[in-house]
Amino acid sequence: MLPKLPLDDRTYESILQEARQGIQRRLPEWTDENAHDPGMTMLELFAWISEMQQFYLSRVPDRNRRKFLELLGESPRQATSAAALASFDGIRETVRLPQGTKLLAEDQTFETASSTTLRPIAVDRIVTRTEREASDRTASNTQGDVAFYAFGADARTGSRLYVSFDREPPVGEPIELTILLAEEGAHGGPDAWHPIPYEGVAASWPAESAEAYAPPVIVPSAKVSWKGYALDEQTGASGWLPLDTLRDETLHLSFSGRVTIRLTAPLRPVLVHPANDRPRWWICCVLEEEGYEEPPRIDRILLHTALVVQRDTLSETIDYDVPEEGAVTLSADTYLSRYGLLRVQVREPDGRWREWREVPDTDVAGPEDRVFSVRMPSEGGAVILFGDGERGMRPQGGLGSARRIHADKTFADKRFIGRSNGLPMQRFTVYDLACRRRERFLLQVGIPGERAGEWLWEDWAPVENFDRSGPLDRHYTFDPDTCEIRFGNDERGAIPAACEEPNLCLVVCVLGGGERGNIKPNLLTGWVSEEQRSYGVTVANAGYGYGGAESESVGDCIARLQQRWHEPYRAVTDEDFAALAKSTPGLRVARVHVIPGYAPGRSDPVPHAVTVVAMPYSRQPTPKPSRGFLRTVARHLDERRLIGTEVHVIAPEYIKVTVHAVIVVEPQFAHETKRIAAVLNQLLSPSGSPKSAGGWPFGRPVYRGDVFAALSRIGGVAYVQDLWLDGEGRYASKSQGGDVLLPPNGLVFSGEHRIELLSRNQL
Incomplete structure (x- = not known):
């Protein structure tokens, strides 16, 4: 049985129909x-030829x-x-997690x-206060199942969100608050945390998750400030003093993320209503x-949080720049630097790496001894100390000329994957190291040194194939699906030097990846x-x-690219402007309308002008964009x-x-005024309904x-006896026939409709 070919989804009929549709346009x-x-x-002939070409391309x-x-x-x-x-949680003393x-x-x-520092401090109470009310939101925050407004449903200027601690926080130390918003739609649900980076702030995204990701430039819609009730050392009085905001991933509480603040003065306990049972640090x-x-x-x-990535680092390398003068120390604070095995390499003038030997103290070493010593501080990983040239050799200065290699203790026997026999097209398979990305799987090839037991190591780089590799390029390929390593043939890619001992050593090996991490x-x-x-500590x-x-x-890559090619990148037509504006990164744009040849404030047509009307997503009946929202959309379009x-x-x-209407209905529907008003509210809505998100068209009278038509379609309505409309707003007018006329960027919303129902029995 012949295999089913992955033919293109465009059939002969679809190709022909697309060509016929272009006749009237061209x-x-x-x-x-x-x-x-x-x-x-x-x-028809060219449609058949196109289909045949696609058939052969599928093979x-x-x-x-x-x-x-x-x-x-x-x-x-x-x-x-x-x-x-x-x-x-459950932090009893200060702990630093590398x-x-x-x-x-x-x-x-x-x-x-x-790295994350955990301090024995916890969030005690949370209070929100507006002009109308003050509410204790501690229970909602603790249980995490009921969202609450940070500044009230209206979010008016002057509203406040109070957070207290169970003890006095240290002065000068950063305090990191993680704020999870009950977001919907574009930014995930209440259980998702998707930091949105913006200009000047880089979120802690894992490198592989940020692949091909350009942080959006977002102008904030609102502005907040952080203050603390502290002692003013200049006046000697306590009051609400500004705090240093070191980082704000939330963009002024617009997105979920972390806010890092720092106290500039000691906090003082104070009562904040309604949490006024005792003074707290607020x-x-x-x-x-x-x-x-x-x-x-x-x-x-949340107070103590950290971004974690699904991976298991078995070996890692850290390169250092060595100064030309002065003492040389290599410090690091990673998990493997604390609990793993350590190797130190120094680059030779020919570019190869020589592994140095660890000694208890470099003071007893000679000027030609390639040695280092290790100092273990109370907090942090091992610190490497080199000699000064007289008591122990000093590494040669240069960029990236010293390297630390850390490996998990369980990885010590697995880092050597074999030895090279000097033949072309060598292959090695590492079944127990299921690495999912090539750049996480880096190896060195060892060459015996001049002295017994010494090795010189060469860095080899992974490539997807050897098509661009020359005979001197130290390249290899690694297939994450089969876990197979391949070397070149001395024409496309160099051949590793032959050795009697295992000389292929992994220096970077990171496992993990895939959908199971979700x-x-x-x-x-x-x-x-x-x-x-x-x-x-619990986690x-x-x-x-x-x-x-x-x-x-x-196949999936080709399908993704085909879809991306249909997405506009340059704004040329009205459809391009609408699609690009609606897809502005970081914003939730509900509706867009494009007015060509129009510029605000000018009465005459402007041929080279394009005006875009943008409506944000909101639960409000009349969603109004802020200046920051409009500037963000404008900047996105200006670049394209x-x-x-x-x-x-x-x-x-x-x-x-x-709407003012007198409607004749069947007797059993004589009290259905609310149902009819609901139909009118749905019809005259800027954003439509959950079932129909279209909304009233921009500028349409x-x-x-x-x-009349909408009312006549309602069940139980016999006929509409009388009807007239009223329109209120800037630039609104009425025609002689009683229709409400809208400006080009106009949208309608419902007022208090006056509906009078008459039963047919009363006529």
Whole structure:
């Protein structure tokens, strides 16, 4: 049985239909589209030829497809590791977790993306205060199942969010608050944590998850400030003093993320209503400038958190720049630098690495001894100390001329994967090292040195294939699916030097990746290190793991690129402007309308101008974009417009439309006024309904006939006896026929409709 070929999804009929649709656009003078026309015969011929070409292209093997993708500068994506937010509790003393701290979620290993300091301090109470009310939100934050507004449902200027601690926090030390918003739609659900980086702030994304990711430039919609009730040393009085905001991933509480603040003065206990049972150490977030499209709703506020990535680092390298003068020390604070094995290498003038020997003290070494000593500080990883040239040799200065290699103790017997026999096209398979990415699997080839027991090591680089490799290029290929390593043939890629002992050594090996890392909440609960487990600190993931994906097949890569090529990148047509504006990174744009040849404030048409009307997503009846929202959309479009095009982004102009109607209904529907009003509210809505998100078209007049038709379709309505419309708002007017006219950027919303129902029995 012949295998089913992966034919293109475009059939002969679809190709022919697409060609026929282009006739009126490209050749309007061609009016005869019947089968007897010779032009139609040519279209059918070329459609058949196109289908045959696609058929033969479908028979091209994956190897050739990869070459075609390389010509486009693309390749199938490798597997990516999931990330999650780990929350720590039960902290009795200050603990510093190094980067790469290993945590367990059942059988999966996660590692912290950066170093984290845990201090014995906890969030005690949370209070929100507006002009109207003050509420204690501690229970909602503790349980995490009921979201609350940070600044009230209206988010007016001056509203405050108070957070207190169970003890006095240290002055000068950073305090990191993780704020999880109850986001919907574009930014995930309440159990997701997706930091949105913006200009000037880089979120701690794992490198593989940020592949091909350009951080969006977002102008904040509102502005907040952080203050603490502290002692003013200049005046000697206590009050709400500003705090240093070191980093704000939330973009003024617009997204979930972390806020890092630092106290500049000691906090003083104070009573804050309604949590006035005893004085506490309080900080507060003040809304200085309102403008949120959607007021922030907080799901959780956490104090001790860390971004963790699903991976298991078995070996890592850290390169250092060596100064030309002065003492040479190499310090590091990673998990493997504390609990793993250590090797130190120094680059030789020919580019190879020589491994140096560890001694208890370099003071007893001679000037020609290539040795180092290790000092273990109370906190942090091992510190490497070299000699000064008289008592122990000093490494040669230069960029990246010294290297630390750390390996897990369980990896000591697995790092040597074999020996080279000096023959071309050598292959090695590492079945027990299921690495999912090539750059996580780096090796060195060893060459015996001048003295017995000494080795010189050469760095070899992984490549996808040997097509661009020369005879002197130290390249190898690694297939993550088969775990096979291949070397060149001395024409395309060098051959490793032959050796009688194992001389192929892994210096970087990181396992992990794939969809299994997208774990459920509260599944990350274990520690790998016994020493860290003895701290008594508990850990759990506050939300779902996200971002983990399997490696991409060639077919999936082609399908992704085909879809991407249909997405506009340059704003040329009105459809391009609308699509690009709606896909502005970091924003939730609900609706877009493009007005060509129009510039705000000018009465005459401007041929080179384009005005884009953007409406944000919001639960409010009339979603209004802030200045930051409009500036963000404008900046996104400005980078993609044609030279000479003048782009303006404005807000919708809302017109309130009120319907006055006298309706004759069947007797059993004489009291259904609310049902009829609900139909009108759905019809005259800027954002539509959950079932129909279209909404009223921009700038389209509200004709009495539209309302007549909507009312007549309601069950139980016999006929509409009388109907008139009222419109309120800037630039709103009425025609002689009673229709409400809208400006080009106008949208309607419902007023208090006045509906009078008459039963047919009363007539």
